[in-house]
Amino acid sequence: GVKVRKLNGVSRACGEYVTGPNNVRILQWNILSQALGQMNDNFSKCPDEALEWNHRRYLIIEELVEYCPDIICLQEVDHFNFLSHILETQGYTGLFFPKPDSPCIYIDGNNGPDGCAIFYRKDKFDLVNVETKILEIWKVQSNQVAILSILKMKETGQEICVTTTHLKAKNGALLSTLRNEQGKDLLQFVRAHSRGLPLIIAGDFNAEPVEPIYNTILDNALGLGSAYADCDTNFSLKSADREPTYTxxxxxxxxxVCHTIDYVFYSKNQLELEGVLELPTGEEIGENRVPSMAYPSDHFSLVCDFKIGNS
Ligand code: NDP
Ligand code: CA
Incomplete structure (x- = not known):
């Protein structure tokens, strides 16, 4: 398949995006852990060679670099050193926090635990603070984590708080309750460290919009909206809740499995949403879905443009 994706209705080639002093472009992506994807996920229509690290790693880097994001939030990162090494050459530096008992470490030939990562442009931001958190469910630590960063824009001195997480996977009423509890703990963590700054909370929440956690986040006093639901570009891939039909x-x-579980939440009164990158269509994705030779993960990247200031 050929990747065709548009931002604000316009296809953009690599390097075309010029970031303004009050603009922030964020890329959110569950990149699919190498160990889990190759050994655990059982993607039945995906050729083995598509899951080889030597093939996938270039596609992952290409996707990260293609949209010139100012900030990158990633989940299922089990090759942080590789990503960090390459992205440093592209002007980024990164933060990583592994899951306490990552399922990756039980897999033969693993490359260490998977976890969440944040990369940011070194020429645009100074790192003011980092906090990491093992998310709790009813005051007990779970196996899911979050990273919170406070980034100061060099040109303006404006600070923003960017958090990423990857919540508990799998279906069922209990698991949806556990995710909701993790979400409440995440919001408390963000409230404790964010100093009233503009917020971005991006991640794989493993929850469709109908799950309780979705409204737990949107109804919270932090004043968050979901970027893909709020964008009013006329992209075709929306369902009744205004979210895309799949991520x-x-x-x-x-x-x-075709559904929306990844989100970019943002402070509605402090950040103006200027655009989002469309999801590829079913035709572009191909009938064997993803991962595939063209798409290295089973999740699609989300890219959002924000302007700091009241809308
Ligand atoms: P999660 O339930 O959060 O899932 C862990 C990972 O598995 C996620 O990255 C998830 O991806 C992926 N996943 C979800 N559904 C499937 C599926 N159907 N097939 C393959 N992979 C899937 O797990 P926890 O982090 O809470 O860890 C607990 C799990 O780790 C246990 O279920 C156990 O299997 C494993 N484990 C094994 C140990 C051992 O072998 N001794 C010890 C400790 C843990 P996504 O979020 O994209 O859906
Ligand atoms: Ca996964």
């Missing part, structure tokens, strides 16, 4: 689309032994 991940895969075929496992158990069947096809």
């Amino acid at each position: 991940t689309w895969k075929i496992r032994g158990e069947g096809e």
Whole structure:
């Protein structure tokens, strides 16, 4: 398949984006852990060679660099050193926090635990503070984590608070309750460290918009909106809740899964949403869905443009 994606209705080639002093472009992506993707996920229509690290790593880097994001939030990172090494050459520096008992470390040939990562442009931001958190469920630590960073824009002195997380996976009423509890702990963590700054909370929440956590986040006093739901570009891939119809689309032994579980939440009264990158269409994705030779992860990247200031 050929990747065709548009931002604000316009296709953009690499390097075309010029970031303004009050603009922030954020890329959110669950890149698919190498160990889990190759050994655990059982993607039944994906050729083995598509899952080889030597193939996937270039596609991942290409996607990260293509949209020139100012800030990158990633989940399922089990090759942080590789990403960090390459992205440093592109002007980024990164933060990593692994899961306490990552399922990756039990897999033969693993490259260490997976976790969350944040990369930011060194020429645009100074790092003011980093906080990491093992998310708690009813005051007990879980196996899911978050990273919070406070970044100061060099040109203006404006600070923003960027957080990323990857919540508990899998279906069921109990798991949706656990995710909601993790979400409440995440919001408390953000409230404790964010100093009233403009907020971005991006991640793989493993929850469709109908799950309780979605409204837990949107109804919170922090004043958050969901960027892909709020954008009013006329892109075709919206369902009734205004979210895209999918952010991940895969075929496992158990069947096809096509749904929205990744989000970029943002402070509605402090950040103006200027645009989002469209999801690829089903035709562009191809009938075997993802990952594939063209797409290295079972999740699609989300890219959002924000302007700091009241809308
Ligand atoms: P999660 O339930 O959060 O899932 C962990 C990872 O598995 C996620 O990255 C998730 O990806 C992926 N995943 C979700 N659904 C599937 C699926 N159907 N097939 C393959 N992978 C999937 O797990 P926790 O981090 O809470 O860790 C607990 C799990 O780790 C246990 O379920 C156990 O399997 C494993 N584990 C194994 C140990 C051992 O072998 N001794 C020890 C400790 C843990 P996504 O978020 O994209 O859906
Ligand atoms: Ca996964």
